[in-house]
Amino acid sequence: MKIADIHFLVVEDHEFQREALVSMLAGLGARHIAEAVDGRTALEAMRAQTIDTVISDLDMPGMDGMEFIRHIGEAGMPVSMILASAHGRALIASVGTMTEAYGITLLGAIEKPVTPQKLAALIALHQLPVTPPPKAASVFFSEADISEALDARLFEPLFQPKADIATGSPAGAEALARWYHPEQGIVGPYAFIPALEANRRIDELTWIMVEKAAAACRDWRAGGLDMTVSVNLSLRSLIEVGVADRVTALVRAQDLEPKHMTLEVTETTAMTDMARVLENLARLRIKGFGLSIDDYGTGYSSLQQLSRIPFTELKIDQSFVMNASAKEACRAILESSLDIAQKLGLKAVAEGVETRADWDLLKGLGCDVAQGYFIARPMEAAKIAAWAAAWTEGESRE
């Protein structure tokens, strides 16, 4: 979309600052610019005319920017937003997160003073095709449907590749569960994981994933690829005594050595039976499995877990990686996560690496391994060899 075709609304209580924004927009080639002095008049303007992009101050008398954003979000108005404020980066970033939480497309946040360059860079994002928000499961599956699918072993892993950042070479792949539904096609985990957890059949899915991932990795390695495979494992699956032996037997039955599999441990609720979990984890480690702390920095993937589980790998949550260049706090968390990984002798893996800029940033910070759309989307096991042959860090196909 050309800037001349975008309908802007400038919401700013200070007369000169508003006029300056209008002037900058006009200087950049904008032809449709409406103005409002606070949230209330802005909403009136939006009801009266087409608006594509709103540029809004936060601190305004009358209806402030936060309330204005809430009204836009709750009404589902299809606009993109640019926030501008002099109240400091942390506050602007927080309101930016709030904006996105309302489902509004946030082009970016500017710490005042606004300049034509800052504005132009963000407006250019409006001209890109907007990525649709992740679709919620549009079809509802009953617990009975999901249990039947489990009995029929309709769950298969897709594999998302990871690359070694220093050398650029393929490093491994994470197995991600998918349901191959006969009518609905490939169904993502959000549609079935909660139900499997509720009816306590999640472990059965885990064992299927471990077995199939082990078989896939064996085939890659037999084909000359020095790759490992990762499988997600909830700490809850490790409460039963004997789980470590069971996992080891499943993997060895597929002719894969445990050292080529990493178990990505996640936990979303507080653990009560930590002693048994630690027994299983120690045994898995002794057998040679890698242990990764998944989604590090979120929920219960905490410093406490790091201090008591013999991890070999630290997997930094994608939210910190994707926002590292824009949000000071995320950048600081990313850096401190890499620092702690180094101090503890853990391999650092960054999730959510989507752009060359992300890759270059991580390379500069000394991160070991990257995973995300910049490297590849999840794919079937049989396609990994072709991906590995074609992949070079300079030629992302995304």
Add this chain to the structure above:
Amino acid sequence: MSDPVDDREPAPIDRSALAVLAGGDPAAERRLLMVFRKACAADAAALREALARQDIASVTRASHGMTGASRLAGAAVLADICATIAQAGQAGDWGAIAANKNALARELDRVAAYLDTLPVTARSGIIKPEP
């Protein structure tokens, strides 16, 4: 003392800032300067009134708004003084606000005098200080 063309100190407004905002359009630059003159007078009146009333919330609010506007308009010294006052206001430090009152008054006078003496040249539309 508030001569806008005083050689001994730089002009209170860096005109290149406004030129950038106007995207090189002389008419837009003229309009911006007129709006800044009006807004600046209103801001200054509000800030003076809040200072006289010793109303720290209003002082903070007015000085915060002036910081953004004057920074944008290229009035860097005024922006710095307003930022200091806004920061002191947020910290509830009336002593620090009072300590900057004279500097604020002086700079407001300098900016107002500068703005008041800017004629508009009919030919180019560009506003220039008197030689």
